[in-house]
Amino acid sequence: MEVVQSPITIGEALEAAVQSAGGKTLDLSDAAAIQAAEARATGSDIMIPGGIAITAQSAVIYNARVERDEDKIKLGDVLTNATAELPADKVVTKQDAEAVGSAELRSNTNLNQATQPGVVAASLNAAARLNENVNACK
Numbered sequence: 001m002e003v004v005q006s007p008i009t010i011g012e013a014l015e016a017a018v019q020s021a022g023g024k025t026l027d028l029s030d031a032a033a034i035q036a037a038e039a040r041a042t043g044s045d046i047m048i049p050g051g052i053a054i055t056a057q058s059a060v061i062y063n064a065r066v067e068r069d070e071d072k073i074k075l076g077d078v079l080t081n082a083t084a085e086l087p088a089d090k091v092v093t094k095q096d097a098e099a100v101g102s103a104e105l106r107s108n109t110n111l112n113q114a115t116q117p118g119v120v121a122a123s124l125n126a127a128a129r130l131n132e133n134v135n136a137c138k
Helices: 010-021 028-042 052-065 075-079 094-106 119-137
Strands: none
Touching (some): 010 075, 010 119, 028 094
């Protein structure tokens, strides 16, 4: 019996980021990556009121004002239900992953990690690679 792998969507890739680093404090580079992912999923650069991009940006502002790390908003707080919260979604492509990675790197304030993809970009990169393999097997 053959297992059929369906392509991974942007929303699913964002939720996968929660599995690997949901407890990570949400920072500016994460918010930029989430905004880029939302834009790629919806096909619009206009942020959705109450959407995950605006929620992520608000979390960054909140986190900057909070002293204790345990009180800060985490990646998982924003992305746990990403698939349901996106008004539109699409299968992750290499171009989507590159756009998200670029946005994440441009907003990375940690110079030690400026060449490494963050959690969100890494998740979309992995999804894009898997999707390419799914397409190659068809």
